[in-house]
Amino acid sequence: MSSLAELADAPLDLLVVGGGVTGCGAALDAASRGLRVGLVEQGDLGSGTSSRSSRLVHGGLRYLEQFQFGLVREALRERRLLMERIAPHLVRPMPFLCPLTRPAWERAYMGAGLTLYDALAGASGVPRHRHLGRASTLAQAPALHPGRVTGAIRYFDAQVDDARLTVGLARTAERHGALITPGARVDAIRTEGDRPLVEVADTETGERVKLRPLRVLFAVGPWTGLAGERLGLSGGLKVAMSKGVHLVVDRSVIETTTAVIGRTPNSVLFLIPWGDRVIVGTTDTPWPAAPGAVAATSADVDYLIGQANRLLARPIRRADVISTYAGVRPLVSAKSADSTAAISREHVVVRQAPGVFAVAGGKLTTYRVMAADAVDAAFQGEEIAPSQTHRLPLLGAAWYAATRAGAERLAERSGLDSAAIGRLLRRYGDETEDLLDQARAVPGLLEPLAGAPRHLRAEVVWAARHEKARHLADVLVRRLRVATETPDRGEAAAADAAALMAAELGWSGERVSAEVDGYLRQVRAEREALTISDDREAASLMAGLSLQAVRESGHE
Numbered sequence: 001m002s003s004l005a006e007l008a009d010a011p012l013d014l015l016v017v018g019g020g021v022t023g024c025g026a027a028l029d030a031a032s033r034g035l036r037v038g039l040v041e042q043g044d045l046g047s048g049t050s051s052r053s054s055r056l057v058h059g060g061l062r063y064l065e066q067f068q069f070g071l072v073r074e075a076l077r078e079r080r081l082l083m084e085r086i087a088p089h090l091v092r093p094m095p096f097l098c099p100l101t102r103p104a105w106e107r108a109y110m111g112a113g114l115t116l117y118d119a120l121a122g123a124s125g126v127p128r129h130r131h132l133g134r135a136s137t138l139a140q141a142p143a144l145h146p147g148r149v150t151g152a153i154r155y156f157d158a159q160v161d162d163a164r165l166t167v168g169l170a171r172t173a174e175r176h177g178a179l180i181t182p183g184a185r186v187d188a189i190r191t192e193g194d195r196p197l198v199e200v201a202d203t204e205t206g207e208r209v210k211l212r213p214l215r216v217l218f219a220v221g222p223w224t225g226l227a228g229e230r231l232g233l234s235g236g237l238k239v240a241m242s243k244g245v246h247l248v249v250d251r252s253v254i255e256t257t258t259a260v261i262g263r264t265p266n267s268v269l270f271l272i273p274w275g276d277r278v279i280v281g282t283t284d285t286p287w288p289a290a291p292g293a294v295a296a297t298s299a300d301v302d303y304l305i306g307q308a309n310r311l312l313a314r315p316i317r318r319a320d321v322i323s324t325y326a327g328v329r330p331l332v333s334a335k336s337a338d339s340t341a342a343i344s345r346e347h348v349v350v351r352q353a354p355g356v357f358a359v360a361g362g363k364l365t366t367y368r369v370m371a372a373d374a375v376d377a378a379f380q381g382e383e384i385a386p387s388q389t390h391r392l393p394l395l396g397a398a399w400y401a402a403t404r405a406g407a408e409r410l411a412e413r414s415g416l417d418s419a420a421i422g423r424l425l426r427r428y429g430d431e432t433e434d435l436l437d438q439a440r441a442v443p444g445l446l447e448p449l450a451g452a453p454r455h456l457r458a459e460v461v462w463a464a465r466h467e468k469a470r471h472l473a474d475v476l477v478r479r480l481r482v483a484t485e486t487p488d489r490g491e492a493a494a495a496d497a498a499a500l501m502a503a504e505l506g507w508s509g510e511r512v513s514a515e516v517d518g519y520l521r522q523v524r525a526e527r528e529a530l531t532i533s534d535d536r537e538a539a540s541l542m543a544g545l546s547l548q549a550v551r552e553s554g555h556e
Contacts, residue, residue: 012213020050023219024169025371031176033385040184046166058157065473076121089429126156141256163478168394222291222330223457233352245300246281247372289539296324296531332361349377396429403430464504472515
């Protein structure tokens with residue numbers, strides 16, 4: 001992991017502020033062009049919006065209704081690049097059903113839209129849409145109510161682990177020479193001469209350094225407006241915040257072999273298989289508080305359950321909900337202060353001060369385009385190489401097909417079953433063999449993680465050693481997804497995971513206790529938020545938790 005001292009000593013062409021998918025994408029884009037790049041992120045990589053999405057890579061079917069054909073074509077092109085070249089281990093084709101509940105005109109209307117969707121995708125690498133009758137629809141998604149479904153149209157998009165994509169971008173940028181530094185906060189920025197002067201603080205130690213990059217790029221998503229106000233930057237960016245909430249239930253509750261998409265009054269309903277779970281989402285409502293304090297509320301859960309139950313034969317109950325997660329989307333150029341659902345996901349890049357730029361808007365699928373546009377804008381008029389990322393596989397991707405073909409050999413050598421190897425391949429790609437080799441060198445690392453039997457103890461060590469995990473939540477919430485995939489939200493896994501991280505990172509006994517206690521407090525706060533119906537009250541609860549953590553770290 002890069003340190004502030006390394007950043008201070010490095011002559012930087014570009015300093016990226018923000019470790020989400022766009023910021024990490026920009027760091028990779030610039031570094032792969034031969035620029036000297038540093039990235040700072042005040043929390044963990046992907047700890048904001050970039051780990052809280054619907055985990056989809058898609059063209060944006062509903063944007064066709066807004067006549068945004070260029071946006072859809074661009075997203076479909078990026079979908080294919082991600083599936084076939086950039087991250088095939090993380091991005092996989094997924095079938096979707098659009099259930100039909102109305103007379104024949106609905107089939108004709110949706111069919112016409114999907115015909116256009118397929119045409120815009122071109123040779124997309126996925127099957128084209130198909131019309132299904134009731135029997136075929138229910139065979140693929142038995143959970144749907146037979147009395148409310150007359151048939152469906154099946155089409156394909158793709159699924160992604162958004163947090164792992166973000167970390168993969170950061171690690172690949174590092175491989176190209178970028179200095180990636182989580183836990184580093186920008187406290188001040190001003191221009192001296194013709195270059196920005198940036199003051200950065202370590203969020204744990206309080207250490208401060210001053211950096212003088214040629215350019216600074218803020219890629220902080222929903223924090224764009226707040227960061228600009230705090231640092232005295234302008235630039236005219238108006239960013240609205242929209243909250244998206246998801247529920248996680250067991251696959252036995254919603255029996256389906258395919259994703260399902262439907263309409264809701266203010267968003268889109270997704271039922272998305274995720275291993276042996278199903279993700280139910282999402283909401284799209286204005287968020288009135290700070291982005292870091294977002295949480296799912298009782299009202300959100302009731303809303304999503306109600307919308308899903310309109311399609312399901314067996315209604316979901318609150319007791320079926322294993323976990324929830326919530327994030328805030330940054331939307332640019334709001335048409336109305338009261339509506340976020342109709343705002344475009346198109347991105348903008350603005351100059352905020354001499355040498356200082358910001359990128360905002362967009363969506364996960366088009367992160368690469370956003371990153372390339374931002375780097376081009378920051379160095380407009382300079383002679384730099386064109387973007388290379390359209391042909392650059394992430395770590396884990398280059399030899400993924402060959403590694404997957406050797407899955408049986410990996411199973412034999414490791415003693416793991418084929419299902420476990422498959423799960424590892426879908427998380428680590430061609431690095432799976434390296435992970436298993438490291439695990440075999442230490443007794444016990446090939447054993448399941450306590451409280452999370454679908455993960456190996458070796459994965460915790462790998463996250464701390466190779467993936468820049470610095471805190472227990474980094475591993476349980478983002479690297480492994482234990483927090484959303486286990487009914488206790490990772491409480492039973494916390495002690496074992498913390499002990500493994502301690503051995504790797506040199507934590508003291510006091511640090512281990514603090515990490516476990518802090519994680520358990522976070523879980524309790526998220527559960528308490530589910531008893532609250534008001535967003536502001538829930539935000540206050542989560543903000544109080546964050547303040548308590550700051551006080552205990554000694555850096556208030």
